Structure formats: C-alpha cells, structure tokens
Amino acid sequence: MILALFMLLALAAGCGKTGSDSPTPSTPPTTTGTSPDATPDTPSGPPVIDQIVVGTTQIGHFNPAMIGHDMASNDLIFDRLFRMDPATGEFYSDIFESMEWSEDGLILTCKMYENIYFSNGQNATAEDALYSFLCLAEPWAVPVMLSNSQLDVDWTRENGYVDKYTVQFKVKKQHFLFQNTDVVLVCKEWAESVGYDSEDWYYNTVVSGRYEVVEYVPGSHYVARARPDYWNIEKEGPHVVQEYYIKVYPDTSVAFMDLELGNVDFMIVSTNDYARWEKNPIEGVDMLVKSNGSVMNFVFGFNNNEVWFDKRVREAIAIGIDWNAMGETLYREMFEPSDSLVPKSSPYYISPDAPREFNPEKAKQLLAEAGYGPGELKLYARTFQDYKDMMEIFQGLAGNIGIEVTIEFGDATSVIPYWGQGGATDFGFYAFSMGTAAQDVWTNSTFLMVPGGIPWYTLPFPEAMDIWKDVSSIDPAARMKASQEFQKYVYENIYTVSFAAQRGALGFNSNKIPRDILDRHTSTAIGGFLFGRMGMLSAGW
Structure with missing residues (x-):
C-alpha cells in the first residue's frame, strides 16, 4: 500500500491574505522513544x-x-x-x-x-x-x-x-x-x-x-x-x-x-x-486497521462469453475457487473475507442467507453437467500488469477444477482502449481503488450497471436496473432497501463473486x-x- 495522504482530484477552494514571501523553513521535530507531548487532564484545564x-x-x-x-x-x-x-x-x-x-x-x-x-x-x-x-x-x-x-x-x-x-x-x-x-x-x-x-x-x-x-x-x-x-x-x-x-x-x-x-x-x-x-x-506504536469502503470482486464477462449465462458455470467458479486462500495469499494479515459488494463495516451490508462453502468436487460436477470436462472450458483475459499476482493465483486455482486460463498483460494505455472497443476478455477483477467513505452500494456497483464504460463489465439483465435504480435515492429508507435488495440479487444469481474487503493499516503513536x-x-x-x-x-x- 502506498503511504500518502492521497492527493486525488478534489474540489472547491481556500482563502488568505495576498502576496508575501514563503516563510523560512523550520527544523522538523526529532525525538526518540515514545515522546508523549500530551499534558494530562488537570483541574487547571483540558x-x-x-x-x-x-x-x-x-x-x-x-x-x-x-x-x-x-x-x-x-x-x-x-x-x-x-x-x-x-x-x-x-x-x-x-x-x-x-x-x-x-x-x-x-x-x-x-x-x-x-x-x-x-x-x-x-x-x-x-x-x-x-x-x-x-x-x-x-x-x-x-x-x-x-x-x-x-x-x-x-x-x-x-x-x-x-x-x-x-x-x-x-x-x-x-x-x-x-x-x-x-x-x-x-x-x-x-x-x-x-x-x-x-x-x-x-x-x-x-x-x-x-x-x-x-x-x-x-x-x-x-x-x-x-x-x-x-x-x-x-x-x-x-x-x-x-x-x-x-x-x-x-x-x-x-x-x-x-x-x-x-x-x-x-x-x-x-x-x-x-x-x-x-x-x-x-x-x-499501535495500528488501526480499517476498510477503504470497497471490496475486490471476480467479474464475469457476460457480454464477451455466453458461457457465463449458465448459472452452473458461475456457481462452479464461486465454490470451486478457494477465495479465502487467494485472499490470504494476496493480502496476508490484512485479509478480511467479504461476501457482498460492500464491506461488513458498511451500514448497507447484509449477510447472505446461505453462505457458499469451498467445494471443488461439486464445482467439477457442475462443470460436467454444463458440458465441460477437464480442460474443455477455456477462458482468456487481458488486463493490467498490476493484477499479475491476482490473475496468476486464479489461473492456478481454476486449473485445479479443470478450467484452462490464458492471460495477457499490458498497461492502461493499451488495455483500456482494447476493452472499450469490445476486445475479447472473459473475466477480470474489480475494486473501487480510490475507496469511498460512504461505503455505499452505488459506488461499489457502478462498474456493473453503468453502460458506456467497460462493455464486458456491464450486467445485461434489464431487471437488474429496476432493483438498482434506487440505490442512489436521497430518501435514506428507499436507498437502504434498494441497496440490500441489490446485494441479495447479485449474490443469489452469482453475478459477481465478492471475496476480499479492501483494507489498510493506520499506524499511530x-x-x-x-x-x-x-x-x-x-x-x-x-x-x-x-x-x-x-x-x-x-x-x-
């Protein structure tokens, strides 16, 4: 994780007196040990x-x-x-x-x-x-x-x-x-x-x-x-x-x-x-581990490969990949499992009625029922070099249930135009990397629902929009109801596989x-x- 008080694209402006020279630099404070500067509460004041x-x-x-x-x-x-x-x-x-x-x-x-x-x-x-x-x-x-x-x-x-x-x-x-x-x-x-x-x-x-x-x-x-x-x-x-x-x-x-x-x-x-x-x-020195408000998802390329319209294939991915093992490998001590589009710390989060369990043998059975024997289901993805570890872990785990995965990597200047022009890619991974203090469903699901972005991401099911449209309502009750219904809809239909809350550590004295x-x-x-x-x-x- 990059240490920074991120200088993202922000809004508005500030005020001050006009023109004077910059001040003379001061010497940064240097201490050793714990150096508590706080004066404890006393009768004389705070x-x-x-x-x-x-x-x-x-x-x-x-x-x-x-x-x-x-x-x-x-x-x-x-x-x-x-x-x-x-x-x-x-x-x-x-x-x-x-x-x-x-x-x-x-x-x-x-x-x-x-x-x-x-x-x-x-x-x-x-x-x-x-x-x-x-x-x-x-x-x-x-x-x-x-x-x-x-x-x-x-x-x-x-x-x-x-x-x-x-x-x-x-x-x-x-x-x-x-x-x-x-x-x-x-x-x-x-x-x-x-x-x-x-x-x-x-x-x-x-x-x-x-x-x-x-x-x-x-x-x-x-x-x-x-x-x-x-x-x-x-x-x-x-x-x-x-x-x-x-x-x-x-x-x-x-x-x-x-x-x-x-x-x-x-x-x-x-x-x-x-x-x-x-x-x-x-x-x-203590640590405060917090969510950044988003979740990492496995995303099906419905618009590029019709194999995903068979729910048995989607379920095979959902239960045949050891998502917890993948999360632990990628995020180590930071890993927190997540089974929905928003992290468990979100006020909008609801837990699934029937949590899925890792079951590679059943996954193989589902693939066979869908007509795919070992090595017969072949998937291709083109994505960013930054996703190399994630993609290669998935490639290995998918191979364990008989799915052959081919991956090519590139930088943003080549991959995004390729996707935008409808270039072939069967799957990928997505998290809202900027994070969101709102921890809301709208921010964490626009990649699925907003057409005109990345074509292979978008869900091609009209009923999805009927459920999703109120996740941005200004009415808190309507927004909460729609947010929870949409999470349930996506989970039960296996339209994504959410598996890891995006978290980070804040160190403090x-x-x-x-x-x-x-x-x-x-x-x-x-x-x-x-x-x-x-x-x-x-x-x-």
Whole structure:
C-alpha cells in the first residue's frame, strides 16, 4: 500500500491574505522513544498536545479545485460544505445549519450559519458557498468530481443565490452522493483577487477552518497551527492539538522507522511494515486497521462469453475457487473475507442467507453437467500488469477444477482502449481503488450497471436496473432497501463473486492519540482523515 495522504482530484477552494514571501523553513521535530507531548487532564484545564507529526510521501498545494491539491488539508484548514458519517450514511455540514431537498429531489436548499469568518476577518456568505462549488466549473478546474456530482451548473449559477446566507444547488438527476462531494468553503473575494495559479495558495491561504498553514516548504513539510479565532471554537474548542506537522518522506519504510522511533505520530502503513509490526509489536506504536469502503470482486464477462449465462458455470467458479486462500495469499494479515459488494463495516451490508462453502468436487460436477470436462472450458483475459499476482493465483486455482486460463498483460494505455472497443476478455477483477467513505452500494456497483464504460463489465439483465435504480435515492429508507435488495440479487444469481474487503493499516503513536478518537475521525484506510475536528476538545479527549 502506498503511504500518502492521497492527493486525488478534489474540489472547491481556500482563502488568505495576498502576496508575501514563503516563510523560512523550520527544523522538523526529532525525538526518540515514545515522546508523549500530551499534558494530562488537570483541574487547571483540558489536555494539550503541542504537535502531531503526520508522515506522508507527498504534499500538495491548497487550491482544492486543481490537480495536486493536498487532501489532508480539506478537514485540517478548511470547513467543508458536506460531510457524511461513515457509520450511519447520514449527511451533515460544517457550514450549513439546515439542508433540505425539494419534493422532486432535485434542488437542495442550504441555510448557512451567519457567524462564519475567514482568517482575513471576512464574514462568509452564500456567495462564498456558491463559488466554492461553481469554481469547479471553471476551465482551469478539475472537472471529474464536479461531473460526478450531477450539479446543474447553469441553473445553479443563475438561481443558486437566495439571500445573504441561503444557497440552492440543483442536480440533473436525483442522487444522494451530491452531498458526498468533497467541497470546501472558499473565500470568493480573496480567491478571485489572487487568481487560481497564485503562490498564495501555498503560502498565504485564507481559510475558515480550525487550523491555518503558517509554514510551507515544497517537497519537505508544512505546518498547520491552531486558529484561536476559529468561528466555531466555543462549540468545538478549545484546541487540544496545537499544531500538525505534515512531513514528507522518500518512501514508506523510512517513515515507518520514524514511527517506531517516536518521531512520527500518524501514517498510512504498508502491508509489509504492518506484517512486521504484528510479529514484533513496538511499545507506544499501535495500528488501526480499517476498510477503504470497497471490496475486490471476480467479474464475469457476460457480454464477451455466453458461457457465463449458465448459472452452473458461475456457481462452479464461486465454490470451486478457494477465495479465502487467494485472499490470504494476496493480502496476508490484512485479509478480511467479504461476501457482498460492500464491506461488513458498511451500514448497507447484509449477510447472505446461505453462505457458499469451498467445494471443488461439486464445482467439477457442475462443470460436467454444463458440458465441460477437464480442460474443455477455456477462458482468456487481458488486463493490467498490476493484477499479475491476482490473475496468476486464479489461473492456478481454476486449473485445479479443470478450467484452462490464458492471460495477457499490458498497461492502461493499451488495455483500456482494447476493452472499450469490445476486445475479447472473459473475466477480470474489480475494486473501487480510490475507496469511498460512504461505503455505499452505488459506488461499489457502478462498474456493473453503468453502460458506456467497460462493455464486458456491464450486467445485461434489464431487471437488474429496476432493483438498482434506487440505490442512489436521497430518501435514506428507499436507498437502504434498494441497496440490500441489490446485494441479495447479485449474490443469489452469482453475478459477481465478492471475496476480499479492501483494507489498510493506520499506524499511530498511542502515547499521544487515543485509539477511539482516531477511529472516529478516520473515514477510511486511505483518506477522509478528520485531523481538524480530531484536534478539538469536542473530539472526546
């Protein structure tokens, strides 16, 4: 696993005072041992942690509308328009005191708190909230996340401003994940005054969040310090964590050594380092293993090979391959079996009524009934080099039940166009690699249901869409019902074989950070780290 606070394509923008030189670099903190900086609770006041060091392999800028944005900053220095509780699937906001959908589910009306102030002293209004979304429609912005949001840009630009503290967003079609779009509050006046490509987005970003960047050294580190004038400090504060030091390392192993020495307090840990820690735990270093919200699936190429329309063949794959052995080989100590499209940690997960058991002899019998003797069923797949281990393990296990598998590998520039043009491939593997804090069925099943993507992935059964259409409903009850029905439908018909939850390990200094607080403020194993909220007294210190 790659250690990084991933700099994915993100949304919205931040604020700050204009033009000044970058600050003089400070010396990164160096300690040995456990180095607890926390002052315990005393009659005189709450605990205080001077600094938490976060290890990563890269940092970015703080313009969330552009490629290279530093995702850790979304919660650390910004307020977010929308949030989702991964435990319940419910949405809430840092800046809106109320959010209400219209009866047709297409217009979301949001009422802001009136006492939000940016670090330059400017009061945040509906113009700022509206700009935070609409700046993503600018030619210089990253378009991907905005297109996924289903925002009707033209309507929202014309009608979104209702009054000083009320804004409306219209979507092209009803979709609950509009409120899962990671948009942060931007100071419109400041952002427009400095321009989208200004160095002020690195060194002088104006923000409304709990911390602000006081030092930035490209390729080395940045420092986010507590804002005592944070607008919501009376409700959330005071700050327990006074400063976050986001430090860049050349690779995960070097960062992990500093975690062992007590010089790093939080990092994403590689599978190899996690396995090493499990065998020889280190005092003061703990691990939190979490889902990234997705599951690895074996995918049948219905549209490329008619053999899959015979349920007996699909069942032979489902029970004739030792999926647990495959998962243990691939993921080792990280392996968690999963029998559905979403992990067991998802609020949408339901367990199958009749779990399948590994039975290679019955699988051979099913293949024989379908007309395939040993070596007579031949499968072909062309896929990415990154899937080599997975494919070759499957190849060996399929051979044990008499299925002959041929595999060719390539890179994305050759494989994806080949698939898109309908190139032959009979099967493959899929997981939503970016992860999803929502842990929802829609995100984890679009590969099966959205035509126009990869043709061989798509389920060719009309009734599937009838069940699936409400998994994106804004009505929580309707969404839950459809999500569970679709999982059951896919499992009982064996339209995919889900077998491994995608998980990762978060290493942390247990002398500084309580496990339960960290758990509540990390959405997934690869992102969604709520450092800003975690640093406040209201986090549960």
